[in-house]
Amino acid sequence: MTEIFGVPTQALFSQLLIGLINGAFYAMLSLGLAVIFGLLNIINFTHGAQYMMGAFCAWFLLQYLGLGYWWSLLIAPIAVGAFGVIIERTMLARLYKLDHLYGLLLTFGLALIIQGLFRNQFGSSGLPYQMPEALTGGFNLGFMFLPKYRGWVIVASLAICLSTWYVIERTKLGSYLRAGTENPALVQAFGINVPRMITLTYGFGVALAAFAGVMAAPIYQVNPLMGADLIIVVFAVVVIGGMGSILGSIITGFGLGVIEGLTKVFYPEASNTVIFVIMVIVLIIRPAGLFGRER
């Protein structure tokens, strides 16, 4: 068997693929953060809690209404997105004129409160959520066994990421959004309701987090702390990609997933720090991030 650095190529291929799958989660989560930061200038620390709420929403729907995974993929983002809209209208909207720091503190506090409430109610061990019947089992790719669900994660994540990028960067609606954040007064003068647009954008970013939460429910645990564990890594991804850069967050999300996956083969002890090491290096060389623009 051929080997690269002492690791069989087959093993290496499978680890690359696994890295890509984890990257899909990073990409989905960092995309939501990037949309919110890029268009609202809010550093949304509740993102992890909203991701967790998405997973819990799926669990509620199954437990109390008997609605399965596919319905959850649709309903949970809408429900949690609506919750995001309420937060934006009642709280965040008051902070746009102030420094970033205020938004950060508010969302951080909210995240702690939401997580605390869920933990108090559901404990810290998490709840079981079964994989949908259609996605159990897997394919034998020759070099590895690929569970169907993981394949689905890559496909769904790529579709969501690329369509979001397309809408914001390539359509008229997206150009309104971008213009609205650059110069709200001018865009409003053209008869566009900028505050409503911003509210919906926040709701959409939150919905993305909830979508990722539903995707995560069958493979990770539905657990009040699931977002808190992930959010710091995702922030690092956003910083490396360049704050607010949508394409940057997608490419960096997948890329860092792969790098992390390789670290797990060559030096597993460092796998939870490698992303932060890269972040430090990137910040030294390109302070605005790989795809960011200097402001």
Place this chain on the structure above:
Amino acid sequence: MKAVNHSLRALAIGALFAVGAAQAQISDGVVKIGVLSDMSSLYADLDGNGSIVAAQMAAEDFGAAAKGIKVEIISADHQNKPDVGSAVARQWFDTDKVDLITGTTNSGVALAVNQVTKDKGKAFIVSGAASSDLTGKACSPNTIHWTYDTWMLANGTGSAIVKTGGDSWFFITADYAFGHALERDTEAVVLKSGGKVLGKVRAPLNTQDFSSYLLQAQASKAKIIGLANAGGDTRNSIKQAAEFGIVKGGQNLAGLLVFIQDVHAMGLNTAQGLIFTETFYWDMNDQTRAFTRRFIQRNKGIYPSMIHAGVYSGVLHYLKAIEALKSDDGTKVIAKMKEMPTDDPLFGKGTVRADGRKIHPAYLFEVKKPSESKGEWDLYKTRATIPADQAFRPLKDGECPLVK
């Protein structure tokens, strides 16, 4: 045994007459018990609030009030940080007049509190932490390690699996003191029983995705994948192993530390067939079931783990020793607890050894198939009972300085 019971009864009657005198000997007239635990993070369901409930129930069942002994129970969150844990312990002992600390998941925190308790001459009953060093190199005249330890887990699960043909192992280990201790103790058992270890990988604590490690384990072709981790790490590894068809592919998982809350959280579909060792299960006999019925009413419906059972049993024995001694001096009470045999509804009869090790049987459990389960928490069946004299590390092997 009978004679001992008689003398215990005599002591209890004597204590009743001597209530006034007993109070005079107990510092400030109150026995103050501090439950120090992870109250908010990954181990909170295994210990946390349930241990407060268990301590309260022990005080009630002991009948402290009727015997004229006033018991007060307080609690704090150690946040899984040894520095926080030892700071709380110091404050409790110095200014809050706490007499006993109990609970305490997380071996790092427990080892720190172990030292503080020894310095202050108070009492410490560990139910949550696993490291066998607490009755080994770090043993103390002020500490009793009650419920389980890494040696017991390794010995129970490891040897049972090697005996049934699982003779080649690959370890996925939590990369901190506890995981290393569990891996070390299990590897020793595997090698001693004639098995071999084909590889190991150290995963950082609180890893979300174990698929990389599982693929490495799969590639090793080991018959058994030993999970030297706990809590969320164990649950994620098992869940994802099912996803990657590890068990269907002919390899088996060995959960080296699994609690009932973990099995409940994973669900039977995922966890069925898993084998592991514990010292308590709620559905063992009428007494454990009666305890559980009362316990869940006060613990939000979460069933008791072996840690909760250990806190109950430990506090009960502690109060019995105070009653017999008519004093709450930490060092003396611990010595008395070692002298007196233990007897409670959850662990039955037992003893506390000179090195501070509580001795009772351990059980090899297997998770039921969904078809065998009759209720949400009907999760285990007993595969084997490991007698008390074989369940724990022999006294002479522990290198405890108290044992000469």
